[in-house]
Amino acid sequence: MEFENSVLSCEDCGEEFVFSGEEQQFYYERGFQTPKRCKPCRQRRKAARTGQRELHSTICAECGIETQVPFKPSGDRPVYCRDCYQKRRGF
Ligand SMILES: [Zn+2]
Ligand SMILES: [Zn+2]
Incomplete structure:
Protein backbone atom coordinates (compact mmCIF):
# COMPACT_ATOMS: atom_id res chain seq x y z
CA MET A 1 0.00 0.00 0.00
CA THR A 50 1.34 14.01 31.60
CA GLY A 51 1.34 17.00 33.92
CA GLN A 52 4.32 18.71 32.35
CA ARG A 53 4.01 22.39 32.62
CA GLU A 54 5.15 25.00 30.22
CA LEU A 55 8.45 26.57 31.18
CA HIS A 56 8.94 30.30 31.37
CA SER A 57 12.28 31.97 30.96
CA THR A 58 13.22 34.44 33.61
CA ILE A 59 16.32 35.95 35.20
CA CYS A 60 17.58 34.66 38.52
CA ALA A 61 17.26 37.31 41.21
CA GLU A 62 20.45 36.11 42.83
CA CYS A 63 23.06 35.50 40.14
CA GLY A 64 21.39 37.05 37.11
CA ILE A 65 21.57 34.07 34.78
CA GLU A 66 18.64 33.12 32.62
CA THR A 67 16.69 30.24 34.06
CA GLN A 68 13.44 28.45 33.35
CA VAL A 69 10.68 27.97 35.84
CA PRO A 70 7.50 25.91 35.60
CA PHE A 71 5.29 28.86 36.54
CA LYS A 72 4.74 32.32 35.18
CA PRO A 73 6.88 34.72 37.20
CA SER A 74 4.53 37.33 38.64
CA GLY A 75 7.23 39.91 39.25
CA ASP A 76 6.35 40.52 42.89
CA ARG A 77 8.48 37.67 44.14
CA PRO A 78 12.12 37.03 43.33
CA VAL A 79 12.74 33.99 41.16
CA TYR A 80 15.92 32.00 41.50
CA CYS A 81 17.71 29.54 39.28
CA ARG A 82 17.94 25.96 40.48
CA ASP A 83 21.39 26.42 42.00
CA CYS A 84 20.54 29.56 43.92
CA TYR A 85 17.22 28.12 45.02
CA GLN A 86 18.95 25.11 46.48
CA LYS A 87 21.67 27.27 48.04
CA ARG A 88 19.07 29.46 49.69
CA ARG A 89 17.08 26.50 50.89
CA GLY A 90 20.24 25.10 52.43
CA PHE A 91 20.43 27.94 54.95
ZN1 LIG B 1 -2.49 22.84 15.84
ZN1 LIG C 1 21.02 31.98 40.33
Missing part, protein backbone atom coordinates in the same frame (compact mmCIF):
# COMPACT_ATOMS: atom_id res chain seq x y z
CA GLU A 2 1.30 3.40 -1.02
CA PHE A 3 0.88 6.44 1.13
CA GLU A 4 1.18 9.97 -0.13
CA ASN A 5 1.64 13.10 1.87
CA SER A 6 -1.63 14.74 2.66
CA VAL A 7 -2.43 18.11 4.13
CA LEU A 8 -4.78 18.16 7.07
CA SER A 9 -6.00 21.05 9.14
CA CYS A 10 -5.57 21.05 12.87
CA GLU A 11 -8.67 20.91 15.03
CA ASP A 12 -7.09 23.02 17.75
CA CYS A 13 -5.27 25.86 16.03
CA GLY A 14 -6.71 25.55 12.53
CA GLU A 15 -3.25 25.46 10.95
CA GLU A 16 -2.63 23.12 8.07
CA PHE A 17 -0.07 20.44 8.62
CA VAL A 18 1.42 17.69 6.51
CA PHE A 19 0.59 14.14 7.37
CA SER A 20 3.45 12.47 5.57
CA GLY A 21 3.24 9.16 3.77
CA GLU A 22 5.70 7.74 6.28
CA GLU A 23 3.55 8.79 9.20
CA GLN A 24 0.43 7.47 7.51
CA GLN A 25 2.05 4.10 7.12
CA PHE A 26 3.08 4.17 10.78
CA TYR A 27 -0.47 5.01 11.82
CA TYR A 28 -1.97 2.50 9.44
CA GLU A 29 0.22 -0.34 10.65
CA ARG A 30 -0.72 0.35 14.24
CA GLY A 31 -4.37 0.90 13.54
CA PHE A 32 -4.24 4.51 14.75
CA GLN A 33 -6.75 7.04 13.56
CA THR A 34 -5.76 9.94 11.37
CA PRO A 35 -4.47 12.72 13.62
CA LYS A 36 -6.80 15.64 14.06
CA ARG A 37 -4.13 17.99 15.31
CA CYS A 38 -0.77 19.31 14.21
CA LYS A 39 2.36 18.18 15.98
CA PRO A 40 2.78 21.20 18.31
CA CYS A 41 -0.85 20.87 19.42
CA ARG A 42 -0.46 17.13 19.96
CA GLN A 43 2.66 17.73 22.01
CA ARG A 44 0.93 20.42 24.01
CA ARG A 45 -1.96 18.08 24.79
CA LYS A 46 0.41 15.31 25.68
CA ALA A 47 2.33 17.60 27.99
CA ALA A 48 -0.91 18.68 29.63
CA ARG A 49 -1.95 15.06 30.08
Whole structure:
Protein backbone atom coordinates (compact mmCIF):
# COMPACT_ATOMS: atom_id res chain seq x y z
CA MET A 1 0.00 0.00 0.00
CA GLU A 2 1.30 3.40 -1.02
CA PHE A 3 0.88 6.44 1.13
CA GLU A 4 1.18 9.97 -0.13
CA ASN A 5 1.64 13.10 1.87
CA SER A 6 -1.63 14.74 2.66
CA VAL A 7 -2.43 18.11 4.13
CA LEU A 8 -4.78 18.16 7.07
CA SER A 9 -6.00 21.05 9.14
CA CYS A 10 -5.57 21.05 12.87
CA GLU A 11 -8.67 20.91 15.03
CA ASP A 12 -7.09 23.02 17.75
CA CYS A 13 -5.27 25.86 16.03
CA GLY A 14 -6.71 25.55 12.53
CA GLU A 15 -3.25 25.46 10.95
CA GLU A 16 -2.63 23.12 8.07
CA PHE A 17 -0.07 20.44 8.62
CA VAL A 18 1.42 17.69 6.51
CA PHE A 19 0.59 14.14 7.37
CA SER A 20 3.45 12.47 5.57
CA GLY A 21 3.24 9.16 3.77
CA GLU A 22 5.70 7.74 6.28
CA GLU A 23 3.55 8.79 9.20
CA GLN A 24 0.43 7.47 7.51
CA GLN A 25 2.05 4.10 7.12
CA PHE A 26 3.08 4.17 10.78
CA TYR A 27 -0.47 5.01 11.82
CA TYR A 28 -1.97 2.50 9.44
CA GLU A 29 0.22 -0.34 10.65
CA ARG A 30 -0.72 0.35 14.24
CA GLY A 31 -4.37 0.90 13.54
CA PHE A 32 -4.24 4.51 14.75
CA GLN A 33 -6.75 7.04 13.56
CA THR A 34 -5.76 9.94 11.37
CA PRO A 35 -4.47 12.72 13.62
CA LYS A 36 -6.80 15.64 14.06
CA ARG A 37 -4.13 17.99 15.31
CA CYS A 38 -0.77 19.31 14.21
CA LYS A 39 2.36 18.18 15.98
CA PRO A 40 2.78 21.20 18.31
CA CYS A 41 -0.85 20.87 19.42
CA ARG A 42 -0.46 17.13 19.96
CA GLN A 43 2.66 17.73 22.01
CA ARG A 44 0.93 20.42 24.01
CA ARG A 45 -1.96 18.08 24.79
CA LYS A 46 0.41 15.31 25.68
CA ALA A 47 2.33 17.60 27.99
CA ALA A 48 -0.91 18.68 29.63
CA ARG A 49 -1.95 15.06 30.08
CA THR A 50 1.34 14.01 31.60
CA GLY A 51 1.34 17.00 33.92
CA GLN A 52 4.32 18.71 32.35
CA ARG A 53 4.01 22.39 32.62
CA GLU A 54 5.15 25.00 30.22
CA LEU A 55 8.45 26.57 31.18
CA HIS A 56 8.94 30.30 31.37
CA SER A 57 12.28 31.97 30.96
CA THR A 58 13.22 34.44 33.61
CA ILE A 59 16.32 35.95 35.20
CA CYS A 60 17.58 34.66 38.52
CA ALA A 61 17.26 37.31 41.21
CA GLU A 62 20.45 36.11 42.83
CA CYS A 63 23.06 35.50 40.14
CA GLY A 64 21.39 37.05 37.11
CA ILE A 65 21.57 34.07 34.78
CA GLU A 66 18.64 33.12 32.62
CA THR A 67 16.69 30.24 34.06
CA GLN A 68 13.44 28.45 33.35
CA VAL A 69 10.68 27.97 35.84
CA PRO A 70 7.50 25.91 35.60
CA PHE A 71 5.29 28.86 36.54
CA LYS A 72 4.74 32.32 35.18
CA PRO A 73 6.88 34.72 37.20
CA SER A 74 4.53 37.33 38.64
CA GLY A 75 7.23 39.91 39.25
CA ASP A 76 6.35 40.52 42.89
CA ARG A 77 8.48 37.67 44.14
CA PRO A 78 12.12 37.03 43.33
CA VAL A 79 12.74 33.99 41.16
CA TYR A 80 15.92 32.00 41.50
CA CYS A 81 17.71 29.54 39.28
CA ARG A 82 17.94 25.96 40.48
CA ASP A 83 21.39 26.42 42.00
CA CYS A 84 20.54 29.56 43.92
CA TYR A 85 17.22 28.12 45.02
CA GLN A 86 18.95 25.11 46.48
CA LYS A 87 21.67 27.27 48.04
CA ARG A 88 19.07 29.46 49.69
CA ARG A 89 17.08 26.50 50.89
CA GLY A 90 20.24 25.10 52.43
CA PHE A 91 20.43 27.94 54.95
ZN1 LIG B 1 -2.49 22.84 15.84
ZN1 LIG C 1 21.02 31.98 40.33
